[in-house]
Amino acid sequence: MQVESVLPLVLGISLLSLAVAVFLARQVLGADTGKPEMRAISDAIREGAEAFLSRQYRTIALLSLVAAAAIFGFYYSDREVKNIAEMGEGAFWKVTLSFLIGALCSAIAGYVGMFVSIRANIRTAAAAMTSLNQALQIALRGGAVSGLTVVATSLLGVGGLFYFFGGMHDYRHVPLQIVGFGFGASFVALFAQLGGGIYTKAADVGADLVGKVEAGIPEDDPRNPAVVADLVGDNVGDCAGRGADLFESTAAENVGAMILGIALFPVFGLGGILFPLLARAFGLIATIVGVFTVRCREDEDPMNALNRGYLVTTVLAMIGFGVSVFALLRPARGSAAIVHRPYLLLAGIVGILAAYAFVWITQYYTEYKYRPVRSIAEASRTGAATNIITGLAVGFECTGLPVIVISAALMAAYWCGKMGLGEVPGAGLYGTAIATMGMLAPCAYILAMDTFGPITDNAGGIIEMSKQPEEIRRKTDRLDAVGNTTKALTKGYAIGSAALAAFLLFRAYLDEVEKITGSTIRVDLTRVPVFVGGLLGATLVFVFSALAIRAVGKAAQVVISEVRRQFKEDPGIMGGTSKPDYARCVDIVTAAALREMVAPGLLAVLTPVAVGFTFRYLSPHGQTGAESVAALLMVGTIAGILLATVMNNGGGAWDNAKKYIESGLFTVDGQVVGKKSEAHKAAVVGDTVGDPFKDMGIPGRRPRGPGGGAGRGYPTPLRAKPRPPHGKPRL
């Protein structure tokens, strides 16, 4: 393959994928929209979600403009000094422009995903009235619109900027200039996830506390004024938030891998820089084929159908990956380097295997077939306190295996890189970059499965609230349960790929800093300022979590007051004679979530900047600031990976311990300990504690990088919202 034809090919595939997304969207939107009472609910959800998103985007746009001005100022004022000239001509405006385009693309991708999903829910519900297969296909294709749009837009943005900034000729500088794209995507993702996360959990917790606990009505009961806000939350959190999250991942990791490719230019030429884009583009084609193959028999577990599609996608993506490796990762003309490409392919396979291992481990810790969840159920017999203690112990324990997998994958990919490239500097690191690319190749399909979750969840809610027959409800419940599983699998995948990618992004950040400062950076923890940076980074994760949890609490309090007010002022609501004011609840959560997202968001963005500047002035040589920030990012990422795993898996385990007891399968001395037992009450407390933890933003899952300079680029929240895998439908 001619290197010159790679970029047009990548851009062409991206445009094709967008065209397919439009086709799928039209197909979904053309489907039946069911009965009027269902449409009424769906319309309320849609209005609420759109109102939230438009208000949220206004806030984020404002923050983005401020950030863009700061970036411009920083690069412009230093454009002569400090070797920023090294970043290429006009870097100051190119970085800023990339930032704005990245932010814009992220917002568009998030919006498109949600636009379709809030319309796919009602159509999935309607389709469930006739055929399971049709419902499945509508939900998955609705999700695929999101998946394809996110990945294609990201590819188009990175590839397009590379092309327009003249990357084909000025390959040394342009990847450094388009880091702004990744940062813009990061910036939007941070706030989109934070705002969406606070919204969804505040609505959920608020609705539950005042509905289930105070008023004694079941979940999703239409008499609860907060129930629509709860359903809206699934969309703004899972669709829009996760879309922004994965948009940012793919963008940042593409740019990061391209920057690493610069170092290997003497070996691969342009091929090494363009490789990540081509591998990702083949992943898009694989996803399209995969999505179209999915269909299920009426009596089949829909999960099997999705798994078949995933398998097709993975196999095709790996073939495409192999083609990319063999086409682009070969010695450039004139290079004397010896490249063993099978080892490089092996690095990609390591990435894929690590992703599978993560999925398996997540299941082990969150399914009630296995010891951990059962131990929590067992502990519930002695009350809520032992349930909580055991759940936290399970959460702590479950960090072990994933970290061993990450460690082994990093080391193995590093070794593959060395074996494949020999003593070339950066060989091992490029190996880890290839592993990350391998893991992310089927990313669009994963995102489609993930968005499948809120669509089917909403479809179930619509069927339930509009009181459709039991038989249909069973179908949507089955789909909902599958959605819970896919969300959990996605989460395992997301944590694994983020952890693997972290390393690539650090290195890209450091390469950039080295270019700017003109000196080698070592993040040597034995130096006091570097150690302090690391200590602050890990602490930031904990404090951010505290602020995020508190934000949910405050926003939930607002919901509770409003629901109480409605119940009090209109007793007809509880009687079922008058309709609650859903819209007002939605408005109130929207305002509260947006207000509460600012403080933790700014903490995450500004702390690294503050640390960078403080340590810069404290140190005589100037570069310490960058090293302290690097330590902050790296140790912060470690802490973030761990805390995210504790909370997500712990939350899933608590949830399923409750479901295990509810299922009637939990017996002691031959007697069933089931619903309404004391153990069940204790398990409900554990589930409620685990709920915001599963869903709340934990920063540090992935470093925001490459951020274009010291202080830019910080961990963002994990928006993975898993329901436990193979969870039962809501009971």
Added chain:
Amino acid sequence: MQVESVLPLVLGISLLSLAVAVFLARQVLGADTGKPEMRAISDAIREGAEAFLSRQYRTIALLSLVAAAAIFGFYYSDREVKNIAEMGEGAFWKVTLSFLIGALCSAIAGYVGMFVSIRANIRTAAAAMTSLNQALQIALRGGAVSGLTVVATSLLGVGGLFYFFGGMHDYRHVPLQIVGFGFGASFVALFAQLGGGIYTKAADVGADLVGKVEAGIPEDDPRNPAVVADLVGDNVGDCAGRGADLFESTAAENVGAMILGIALFPVFGLGGILFPLLARAFGLIATIVGVFTVRCREDEDPMNALNRGYLVTTVLAMIGFGVSVFALLRPARGSAAIVHRPYLLLAGIVGILAAYAFVWITQYYTEYKYRPVRSIAEASRTGAATNIITGLAVGFECTGLPVIVISAALMAAYWCGKMGLGEVPGAGLYGTAIATMGMLAPCAYILAMDTFGPITDNAGGIIEMSKQPEEIRRKTDRLDAVGNTTKALTKGYAIGSAALAAFLLFRAYLDEVEKITGSTIRVDLTRVPVFVGGLLGATLVFVFSALAIRAVGKAAQVVISEVRRQFKEDPGIMGGTSKPDYARCVDIVTAAALREMVAPGLLAVLTPVAVGFTFRYLSPHGQTGAESVAALLMVGTIAGILLATVMNNGGGAWDNAKKYIESGLFTVDGQVVGKKSEAHKAAVVGDTVGDPFKDMGIPGRRPRGPGGGAGRGYPTPLRAKPRPPHGKPRL
């Protein structure tokens, strides 16, 4: 001062302190032992504690011998190769001997402390029947026996080995040889704290669950067969465990500072190496004076009396510290270095101020005067789940301020070192070492106040169980409340000093490794194997915590079964007509705690060794193993500091939120929300969750170092057992 006279002075002061300890012990043992029914309870506690300790020491002795053999083998087999020769002649047997002596001294110090405290409790109780002042003095002097013995033995061990190994002539090698002493102390401390911690929490949780929850009898009720085991737990955990902990701190930090002193030999000569010993010795004198000044009026808050003693001790210790700085930290004969000693003294003051800041922050997060605890009480109104969520949020949040204080103190002490010593290599690091020494100067008094806690706690239990008059109970309750406060203050102090000292110990570890490998070590996180080491270190903290929590759960289960059995087989126990079999409960917890301590203990000891060896074989240059282990220790310490803070302060906050509600001070809309409210029930759940967290071992509070080579030296559990400060007496 002549440098030659420093060591004799230090050893003399240590012996004098031991003599004072004997005098105090005789004074305490000569006091009245009260009524026969009180003695019966005290005897049961004493027998239980002694039985536990002797069985625990047998286990630890066995493990120590295995470890000693491994150390001997390692150093002996490599005595020619790998520059171990650089550690001086006969290093292999000297390190091993130091290890064994360190382990032995630690065990002796722990035993002596407990020997006195389990006898001081009954005497404190008896004294309370006549005079508050007398009770206070007996409890504090009983505690001082422990404090003085621990610090003096540690000083005697380090100073004595330094002398006998010929350190006055061979100063370059001997500090490297006596690292074994620190490691021996560490090794014993790890298991002593772990075993004691599991014992005390298993007995506590077990007694509460089966007594309060199942049988509905109050805490400390003599009908509960596990109640004596609970009181024994306070002694084996707080006295013996904490004694071993602080013995290890002082030993490791002395040795670490001496090793750093080697690097500064060209500046200070022997003075820089001996400085830590002299500063510590003056701290002993300050403590003796401080303890003897403590007396209180009958109508006074005993806390004020203790605070006055603390102030006296601190002022005297600082004077002694200043004398040490000006006497020893001056340019040696022939040295051209310029030393600004006021800056070095300032570094010591930074340490002391940091300790005070920690104490203040701990109070802010755990007292119900302030927002955090009140927010938990507020959240209890909506149930146990919101109580837990808010408590965890407070726990997460409370990592922020302490870390800022640590960071500021580290940077300030580093700066003081640079200002005081100029461009001398290691100047900044020596500044942080001086700060640590400053912080630890009044350590013996702190330990005395700390041991005061279990003595008064036990005294209260004896008075309660033997049903003494209300008036006396009020006195012991007052003392018990003061004990809770001192324990919390000690904890703030312990975390602060450990965090500050961590850095010193890392550097000592690396100096040692550099000697052995003959190459410079950089813990550069941007290298894959180093990053992986860091990731594993942080994870180890989480997994260790999980194992420790699970160990408590298993041991508590054993207690519960036994108590149930006794209740079932002899209904007369609940009726109050027959006496429960306390001894059997004690036996059973002892066996369970010792069995359960092995797995987490070995995990902590063996993981660094395994990582060291694995990475050594993975890397071509051999030194990567050491760097990965260093990253493991450093990032593990960061994670440990954070998790320890979360759990300890979170636990204290939960406890006091419950007490706040019980106090009747918590009002909503003018109405008291007090005992027996739903909020109180929720708060009890939070307290029960927080209880094992406050007390369980969290590794990584302080690195076990300097451990004499890659893989030795690992974080141990934090045994700080704070009751919340200014807590009310048990209600």
